Amino acid sequence: MLVMNQVSKKFGNFTALKDVTLEFDNGIYGLLAPNGAGKTTMIKMLVTLLFPTNGEILYDGTDITTLDEEYRNVLGYLPQEFGYYKNYTPEKYLMYLAALKGMEKNTAKQKITELLKLVGLENVTNKKLKKFSGGMIQRVGIAQAMLNDPKILILDEPTSGLDPKERARFRKLLNVLAQDRIIILSTHIVSDVESIANQIIMIKDKKVLYKDSITNICEILEGKIYETEVEIANAESFRAKYFSIGERQERDQMTFRFITEEKAIDPAWRNVRPSLEDVFLYIYQDDATLAGSTV
Amino acid sequence: MIIKHELWKIAKMPIIWFLLLFFIGLNVLISLTNTDFKEDMAVLKDLVRNYGHDINVEMMTDLGDDYEEKVAWVNHIAKHDGKTYEHPSELLDTYISEKPFNEDEMQKLWQYRSIETYYRVSQDIDEFYQKLDLKDSASAIIGMYGMKDAAADTVRDQFQKLDRRLEELIENGEHKHLFFHNKVYEMHELLFEKIGRALIFELMLLFVLITAAVTNYEFENKTAAVSYTAKRGRKLALAKLAAASIAGFFVILVLIGVTFTTYFLTYDYSGLWNVPISTYFNAEMPLPYITWWNLSFLEYLGFFVLFVIIIQYLFMGITFFLSIFMKNTYLVFFCFLIIAGAGVLLPEIAPHGSNFIFYLQYTPYVMVMNPHEWLMGNGPFTIYKTYEAVTIVVWTLVTGSLCALSIRRFKRMQLH
Structure with a gap:
């Protein structure tokens, strides 16, 4: 279980989040708020890019900063702006990220083939990433997040830049991945989470306003x-x-x-x-x- | 595995290869600047082969006998003018415009003139060192740089120490060895100052570029969010430093390797490798080079390469520290240049009456300015015997601490 306990985040005098307390069990969570509400700050704290000013984030009862590698080993993350090496092929880039995730070369190769097939990129494995469309890049992003078969999958605005067809495909893909893991999907697009999220989290005025099922929220x-x-x-x-x-x-x-x-x-x-x-x-x-x- | 990936990123940077090739070309050009003297210098090789490089009584007798024969030949070809010439140079000076001799004779005359220089200079060495007064040198330096009070006292004090070393040097006979007559050829300046300084600055550029580019790679490609949240996390920075170190060593090997191979293939040092670097023939200025220790040319070259390597890694450490906090290659590059500029310029504006001016010299930035005077008592501001050792040890500790601090800080750094 992933827990945010009384977490606050300040940037100088600016408070981005205040006293956020949340619990995440297996399932899909839609983090829904307009741009600038603090979604990305919250996500960046969950993936250890930022650290809380106050409060703690626990995974199975231990602070994630103490867990360090152990925590990141079960983490998959697709950032809002997914960067890539434009002269690499998806296969090569994923091999690099697999190495960073501590995967063995042979296991990584097998997993990459499997994931590229899952995201529908099996025919372009040797094409350079700079030739990919936004949707294809996003699919590479999803593949990299899934490389280590994470227990916690965090996706920040994953559908930005995707056309409606690709969004639908993405939602379908998430449903496939949703078993036995925590998926946190941050978005400001309601339709992205409406049909797939078990729970919706809404942030307003730097605090969590709702964390409930769609039916209850409605x-x-x-x-x-x-x-x-x-x-x-x-x-x-x-x-x-x-x-x-x-x-x-x-x-x-x-x-x-x-x-x-x-x-x-x-x-x-x-x-x-x-x-x-x-x-x-x-x-x-x-x-x-x-x-x-x-x- | 990760280091291999990071090395690959460096290897794929065209600017590194372009600069490396450009610097190789530049160094080859600099190396070839003294080729006009090549034939002239070849005379020394024969002299060393026949008499050895140690200038002693036996050697001078043998060389003298041989020289007499050469003077006899000079008078033989000049018999038509009825004069007697004591040295080949006299004949050459007399007929420099007329050139009444055939090509072979002229070539021989020039060769003999070179031998004459080595012979006559060798005869005058003892007298030169007898007259050499380092107190005068100290006074001249104090006057030249307008030093006073504590600074002037320090210079006098250091020259006193150098004087003791000079006595030891004379006793060892380090000054009496045949070597390129560098008052004419300036080979020490060519190798250690012109080429040496070029190498240091070229390597500095490459080291700063490699280190900054690979350390900032994830931020500049917007892949930091993915890379630093993987299992390895912020430890990736260490792999980047390791990759930069390996790539840097490769660059050193190639650049120094090609440059020195060109240099030593062009200028023949056979028989001269073990000549003490403090020999009188190596002198290029009125004050001959005086190393604090008895070092041969080969040992001096070894120390030079060692210092160049260490200094480049110090630059790498400083660049890494800047990169961790700045996350932008251009910014790091300019910041490094500003620090380097300040390191060189600060001593210039320091008051010349206090010892503070000497303390400001203890930086790698000042040290690289005069590589031809390393381990010597010839630099007025870097005259200390332990200057190079202290600079390197202190800056290794400083840079090491900065790197450790930046790695530790980076572990808890907010990555936006």
Whole structure:
């Protein structure tokens, strides 16, 4: 079990995270928050790139800095910005990383072949990485994270730069990898975790706001999400009155998806089931990066 | 295994190979600058083969007899003008413009003139050393650099010690050995100052570049997040230092190897390897080279190579320390140059009245400025007998501590 116990992180006078306490058991965890909320800081502490200012991170009861190599031996990490040696082939680069992970040459070779096949790169093993598309590079990144068959797999914004088809493929891949390990998936894209995460962690104001299943989190907005049609001429005043979380224009009407604490005062309002995205938009409504979403 | 991977990264850097080839070419060119004297210098080889390099009574008698025969031949070919010449140079000076002799005779005359130089200079060595007064040298240096108070006292004190060594040197007869007549050929300056200094600076550039580039490689390729979170973790920095050390040694082998092979194939030192470096013939300035110990040319060359290697590893240590904290090759490179510049310039601006000026010399940056005076009492500011040893030991400890500190610090460094 991986535990963050009262973890805080400061950079000078700036507090990035405050008193974060979390427990991770086997399963997929979606770390969901807008950019700049502290996701990457949290992840970097979990992978020993950063160290907490206060608090401790324990793996099976021992501090991960004390475990040192022993902890990193069970860790797989795909950083937000996955760097690579552009003149290396994926096979060669993975061989290097396998050596850093302390793997024997023959075991590494076998594992690399297996993983490159798993991520669908078995036909380009001898092609230089500089010729790879963003999606292919990301798949190499996933392969490297899986090299040592990690007990803890941490993926920071793994789908950034991927097209929708590749995202779907990635989610499928994660489902295959999800057995008997902790997977922490950091993202600001709700759809990345909506269908695969067992639990969602939301960070706000430097603290953990929710750590629960998607169903439970969505209950927060149960009975508060509606959809309705509004004349285009009245759209502005509607927006001013209600918190719109999605809009769609159809002929001379606007369809609004909105949140209100009021009971349905208009018979045209249709109560709808809240989605994770609705919760996300509701929680981070004052965050500038959320502007411009659609129904 | 990891070191092999790190070495491969260095080997794939085109700039290293380009610089290595460029420096080899440059050193070959510098090595060839004295080829005009090659034939002239070949005379010495014959002299050493026939009489040995030790200038003693027996040797001087044999050489003298031989020289008389040569003078007789000189007078024989010059019989038409009715004069008697005591030395080949007199005849050459008389007929330098007319050249009434055939090519063979002229060639022989030039050879005899060289022999004459070795013979006559050998005769004057004792007298020169009798007149050599190091107190005058001390006063001249004090005046030249405007030294006063404690600094002037130190120079006098050190020259007194050098004077005792000079007495020992004379007693040993270290000064009386045939060697290239370097007041003319300046071979010591060519080998240890021009080539030596070039080698040191070239290797310094390569060492700094190799160390900084391989240490910062993960940060510059944005692979640090993956590399340093693998099992080996921050210990990777140690593998990088080891790889830089191996690559550096290879660079030393190639650059020094090719340069010295070119030099010693061009200039024949056979028979001269065991000549004391403090011999009078090696002198290029009014004050002859005086080593603090009785060292042969070969031993001196050995110490030179050893010091070059040690100093390069000191530079590597400093670069590694800077790289750990700066994580950018260009920044490290410029920072290193600034430190080196400060190391050289600080002693220049230090007051010439205090001993502080001598303490500022104890850096590898100052030490590399005058490699031709290592282990000698000839440098006014580095005249101490233990200058090189103290500089190397102190800086090895400093650099070693810096490296240990940086490795320890890096283990807990926040990697953003």
